Amino acid sequence: MLPSASAGPMPEYPRYRTENMPPHTPLRPMWSCRACGHPWPCAEARLLLKVEFDRRCPALSIYLAGLMYEAMHDLYHLNPHDGPSPRDLFERFVAWGPYRRPAVEVRE
Template sequence: MSTSTRPHLPVRPLWICKRCAHPWPCAEARLALLAEYAGDRLALSVHLYGQLYDAAQELHRLNPDGAPSPQALFARFVGWAPPRSPTPPS
């Protein structure tokens, strides 16, 4: 797989993007997740909460005093994803 086609996946336990080294989920990973789960926002939420759970444990284990706050992790992993598709105006 070439570098230009490598997906934006997390490198664990650091939770940085394998391709761009930004905190995961990076902007490109978020777009890919929105596309992948376009028809099922509930499944996207379940997936993201699972990732949040794993990341919180692993990041705390790596650096107990410097791990991101719960609020920062929530915003990073879950807060960006709309809970459901917007409804068209009536």
């Protein structure tokens, strides 16, 4: 028997905090921002994540992909018939992240 998959990464980034406002981390299982209520990652969270992972682009991509997996699990469990599409979740969580080079060099 294969071992069951463990839970993905905990949404602990961005770590930037202020005294009078909640952090821009996701509120699970709805995956909305604790601070502004927009779908997470909100614009502020994206900016803070890019700054926090400035020189660790692969780590940011892995972190976002793991959270996308967790969001798929939560959101499809909440609403299995009308949840977001995999493409929408990819664009929301991963596509905005670090610059990616094309797999094949384009020659002119």
